[in-house]
Amino acid sequence: MNKATSMNLKINGNIKSFDDSSITVEGLVTKLNLLGKRIAIEKNGMIISKSEFQNITLQDGDQLEIVGAVGGG
Amino acid sequence: MTQKKDQLIIAGRAYQSRLLVGTGKYKDFEQTRLAIDASGAEIVTVAIRRTNIGQNEGEPSLLDFVPPDRFTYLPNTAGCYSADDAVRTLRLARELLDGHTLVKLEVLGDPKTLYPNVIETLKAAQVLIKEGFDVMVYTSDDPIVAKELEHIGCCAIMPLASLIGSGMGILNPWNLQIIIEQVKVPVLVDAGVGTASDAAIAMELGCEGVLMNTAIANANDPIMMAGAMKKAIEAGREAYLAGRMAKKLYSASPSSPSQGLIS
Numbered sequence: 519m520n521k522a523t524s525m526n527l528k529i530n531g532n533i534k535s536f537d538d539s540s541i542t543v544e545g546l547v548t549k550l551n552l553l554g555k556r557i558a559i560e561k562n563g564m565i566i567s568k569s570e571f572q573n574i575t576l577q578d579g580d581q582l583e584i585v586g587a588v589g590g591g
Numbered sequence: 592m593t594q595k596k597d598q599l600i601i602a603g604r605a606y607q608s609r610l611l612v613g614t615g616k617y618k619d620f621e622q623t624r625l626a627i628d629a630s631g632a633e634i635v636t637v638a639i640r641r642t643n644i645g646q647n648e649g650e651p652s653l654l655d656f657v658p659p660d661r662f663t664y665l666p667n668t669a670g671c672y673s674a675d676d677a678v679r680t681l682r683l684a685r686e687l688l689d690g691h692t693l694v695k696l697e698v699l700g701d702p703k704t705l706y707p708n709v710i711e712t713l714k715a716a717q718v719l720i721k722e723g724f725d726v727m728v729y730t731s732d733d734p735i736v737a738k739e740l741e742h743i744g745c746c747a748i749m750p751l752a753s754l755i756g757s758g759m760g761i762l763n764p765w766n767l768q769i770i771i772e773q774v775k776v777p778v779l780v781d782a783g784v785g786t787a788s789d790a791a792i793a794m795e796l797g798c799e800g801v802l803m804n805t806a807i808a809n810a811n812d813p814i815m816m817a818g819a820m821k822k823a824i825e826a827g828r829e830a831y832l833a834g835r836m837a838k839k840l841y842s843a844s845p846s847s848p849s850q851g852l853i854s
């Protein structure tokens with residue numbers, strides 16, 4: 519069996535492909551230019567706290583929601 | 592004699608302003624900020640939405656113009672049609688805002704009227720309060736539902752004056768008054784205010800505050816309207832505290848002396 523050299527993540531409803539075979543949440547946040555932004559992330563329906571960003575590794579097929587605060591009433 | 596400060600107390604925290612404002616529908620963030628400043632509001636609502644992936648790094652955000660360390664953010668659940676979605680949204684909001692627990696719960700029942708679904712609202716409120724949230728809850732002007740939401744543990748009850756964004760004003764002052772009389776936590780009118788007099792009437796009825804967005808953002812001059820709303824809220828509150836005169840129906844009472852008229 520070939521070792522996976524890329525993976526797909528579903529981020530905010532869209533499939534995105536990554537060359538890496540694994541990436542941490544922090545790595546992903548950096549790749550998406552969201553480092554330091556006020557965001558919250560849910561992975562497969564569970565919230566990942568900011569302190570866990572560097573410890574949690576994402577896998578092919580993971581579904582992520584990345585949200586922020588916007589204007590609203 | 593020291594005069595006791597008239598403050599709005601929500602979930603144990605005191606606020607000087609009784610006007611709460613939304614941050615949606617403005618032309619740009621600059622106008623949002625100027626309007627909020629003119630309104631004097633300390634509590635501002637925000638929505639929780641998917642972040643734009645691939646956005647420019649330098650793109651401004653609401654948080655740059657309305658810094659969360661200067662205002663009390665009130666994340667809402669606008670657009671949620673089920674208790675589950677509302678709870679999920681507010682859990683994300685708490686994570687987003689570093690453990691912040693004060694939230695505005697609204698669960699909608701119909702996309703045309705945006706009328707609240709009180710059954711789902713009650714379910715969501717129960718879960719959120721168990722999880723330690725301080726829940727300010729948007730609801731219909733049904734006094735029984737309002738009491739039930741208070742009983743569950745909501746920290747503020749926020750009945751609509753009329754439909755969200757409609758600007759139709761206070762359609763049922765009688766129900767609002769029943770709610771104000773029966774509920775012990777703060778009652779704030781949320782939604783439906785169109786102009787300054789609507790806000791003043793809400794306060795004269797005895798509301799502890801008013802939450803609005805469209806009435807300011809959709810005015811021709813939002814910044815001037817924000818100032819008008821600030822004054823209306825203050826005037827209405829003072830009139831309520833002062834205690835209005837009793838209405839005399841169908842008979843006048845002259846304000847000038849009846850004696851000493853020239854003949």
